[in-house]
Amino acid sequence: MSADTGTYNLEAAVGRVRKLLWVLAILGFWSFVIAKGWGWGASFLAGALLAIGGFHLTHRFVMSIGPGGAEKPRVWQTVLLGARYLILAGIVWVMLRVFGLESVGILCGLLTPAAAMIAETLRELLLGS
Numbered sequence: 001m002s003a004d005t006g007t008y009n010l011e012a013a014v015g016r017v018r019k020l021l022w023v024l025a026i027l028g029f030w031s032f033v034i035a036k037g038w039g040w041g042a043s044f045l046a047g048a049l050l051a052i053g054g055f056h057l058t059h060r061f062v063m064s065i066g067p068g069g070a071e072k073p074r075v076w077q078t079v080l081l082g083a084r085y086l087i088l089a090g091i092v093w094v095m096l097r098v099f100g101l102e103s104v105g106i107l108c109g110l111l112t113p114a115a116a117m118i119a120e121t122l123r124e125l126l127l128g129s
Helices: 010-036 038-065 075-082 083-095 103-110 114-125
Strands: none
Touching: 010 038, 010 103, 010 114, 038 083, 038 103, 038 114, 075 083, 075 103, 083 103
């Protein structure tokens, strides 16, 4: 919340989270490359990129159904958002079977939005908007 207006700047927070997602993806990639090798780094990066895409699509969907949303989502978009975890599971399965990526690396990459949101929450608690 802003001290002078009493409102929360959602767009600024989302912008910080987006930047933090990319920073975490790059840092995680290089950390895994240094610690475990290129295969693990690629696995982490693949999971992080899937998570960043999911964050972006979910944010767009949520903002479109809220008050003042420019365009209401179509039925197929709603079904697609509801089935995102099944789609994600299929993509991960293909990455594991076809490309031979590491499952733990992908899982760690998929958790980058959680880490970014925790960091943003701590920032808000400590510094405010």
